[in-house]
Amino acid sequence: MIEVNKDNFEAEVLNYKEKPVFVDYWGDKCETCKQLMPDVHKLEEKYGDKIKFCSLNTSQNRRLAIAQKVLGLPTMIVYVNGEKAEVLTPDKISSAADIEEMLKKF
Amino acid sequence: MSNVYDIIIIGGGPAGLSAGLYGSRSKLSVLVIEKGKFGGQATTTAELENYPGSIENCTGPALTERMKKQAEEFGTEFIKDEVVSVDFTSDIKKVLCKNGEYNAKAVIIATGAEPRLGGFEREIELRGRGVSYCATCDADFFEGLDVAVIGGGDSAITEAIYLTKFAESVTVIHRRDSLRAAKSLQEKAFNNPKIKFIWNSVVTCAKGDEILESLTVKNVVTGETSEISVNGVFVFVGLNPITSVFKGHINLNESGYIPTDENMRTNVEGVFAAGDVRVKSLRQVITAAADGAIAAVAAEEYINEKFNK
Numbered sequence: 080m081i082e083v084n085k086d087n088f089e090a091e092v093l094n095y096k097e098k099p100v101f102v103d104y105w106g107d108k109c110e111t112c113k114q115l116m117p118d119v120h121k122l123e124e125k126y127g128d129k130i131k132f133c134s135l136n137t138s139q140n141r142r143l144a145i146a147q148k149v150l151g152l153p154t155m156i157v158y159v160n161g162e163k164a165e166v167l168t169p170d171k172i173s174s175a176a177d178i179e180e181m182l183k184k185f
Numbered sequence: 186m187s188n189v190y191d192i193i194i195i196g197g198g199p200a201g202l203s204a205g206l207y208g209s210r211s212k213l214s215v216l217v218i219e220k221g222k223f224g225g226q227a228t229t230t231a232e233l234e235n236y237p238g239s240i241e242n243c244t245g246p247a248l249t250e251r252m253k254k255q256a257e258e259f260g261t262e263f264i265k266d267e268v269v270s271v272d273f274t275s276d277i278k279k280v281l282c283k284n285g286e287y288n289a290k291a292v293i294i295a296t297g298a299e300p301r302l303g304g305f306e307r308e309i310e311l312r313g314r315g316v317s318y319c320a321t322c323d324a325d326f327f328e329g330l331d332v333a334v335i336g337g338g339d340s341a342i343t344e345a346i347y348l349t350k351f352a353e354s355v356t357v358i359h360r361r362d363s364l365r366a367a368k369s370l371q372e373k374a375f376n377n378p379k380i381k382f383i384w385n386s387v388v389t390c391a392k393g394d395e396i397l398e399s400l401t402v403k404n405v406v407t408g409e410t411s412e413i414s415v416n417g418v419f420v421f422v423g424l425n426p427i428t429s430v431f432k433g434h435i436n437l438n439e440s441g442y443i444p445t446d447e448n449m450r451t452n453v454e455g456v457f458a459a460g461d462v463r464v465k466s467l468r469q470v471i472t473a474a475a476d477g478a479i480a481a482v483a484a485e486e487y488i489n490e491k492f493n494k
């Protein structure tokens with residue numbers, strides 16, 4: 080997983096064209112996010128060749144998250160050619176299976 | 186039959202974790218199945234100051250992490266999976282998950298509850314984009330911004346106070362003219378300069394282009410509507426039990442809660458319920474933990490009677 084932040088977000092996510100980019104928006108106080116993390120790492124092993132995996136700590140990159148219209152955790156977004164292709168808001172994530180369903184589309 | 190557990194506990198919140206501790210400490214084989222996050226609803230609060238003994242380092246996540254560890258040390262097994270169906274018709278109960286099937290002599294249902302929706306327009310669409318049900322998870326985003334809280338009970342007021350650590354202002358919108366929350370909480374809230382109140386009012390609509398920008402608030406006495414600008418709204422208007430999986434398998438009351446006797450027995454032999462999912466008057470961590478303990482001991486007695494004679 081590549082840790083993205085305000086300095087590299089453009090290069091790693093918005094301007095990246097080789098494959099879809101998955102971004103796991105999490106935060107220091109989000110327990111659901113932390114409990115999902117190991118499962119997301121497993122998903123990277125499975126889908127990593129097709130999709131680039133990134134994570135973004137919103138506690139340290141608040142403005143960037145809000146600019147991406149993320150105001151709740153956990154949020155998972157897949158970008159294709161810098162555009163949002165799929166968004167999972169917190170209410171749509173009860174387990175890693177929900178994330179996998181989204182990744183299968185790419 | 187392949188592996189039969191003594192007890193399967195469905196749900197890994199405070200009730201399930203406490204049942205796990207008591208069950209495994211009695212040398213029973215115990216499996217806890219959790220679909221989302223261990224710790225349940227309790228992981229969504231940073232201010233758990235009414236659990237006895239919890240004076241220091243007692244955020245919800247910290248407390249429930251310790252509960253899980255304690256159960257684990259006595260041998261409770263944990264898996265992450267979602268229970269999708271059950272068969273309680275024979276002595277050996279079957280629990281079907283997305284990724285496997287498990288069998289047990291007794292089952293404890295501890296699936297808890299989830300936040301009820303506020304019931305305003307565009308609420309679902311703006312979830313995670315300003316509409317939230319978890320202050321601990323999302324408060325960070327609202328540093329220096331204006332937010333609203335809907336509700337007047339303990340959860341609403343506790344979380345409103347917590348939110349003042351981040352937000353510029355917190356407006357509590359309540360449909361009555363007084364709060365239901367504990368007096369000590371009310372006092373704290375009334376004395377907090379960042380908290381404002383809008384009484385006798387409900388939110389009818391959320392507005393904003395992709396993220397929340399304002400709420401339409403309607404006074405239920407006068408019928409007048411007004412607009413308030415906020416970037417976040419936190420909804421704490423009560424709970425719904427998570428019991429749809431059990432419908433038709435055990436008795437539920439009209440609201441979907443599970444009626445039990447004082448030993449946590451449901452109407453089906455060998456099936457117990459504990460915690461917020463149960464018909465009860467006080468839904469808290471302490472009562473969930475107590476239910477879990479009682480359910481595990483009752484399940485042990487049941488197993489001894491039924492299987493070990």
Ligand SMILES: Cc1cc2nc3c(=O)[nH]c(=O)nc-3n(C[C@H](O)[C@H](O)[C@H](O)COP(=O)(O)OP(=O)(O)OC[C@H]3O[C@@H](n4cnc5c(N)ncnc54)[C@H](O)[C@@H]3O)c2cc1C
Binds near residue numbers: 235
């Ligand atoms: C914002 C907020 C603040 C609170 N503050 C306090 C406080 O200060 N003090 C206090 O004492 N209490 C507080 N509470 C209440 C307390 O959190 C609950 O009473 C307690 O968590 C109930 O425990 P439980 O184990 O019964 O259920 P829950 O905590 O709801 O846990 C149930 C678990 O079951 C899981 N589950 C559900 N269905 C399935 C399925 N089909 N398969 C597998 N797993 C499943 C869920 O994912 C969940 O993790 C608060 C609650 C909220 C929401």
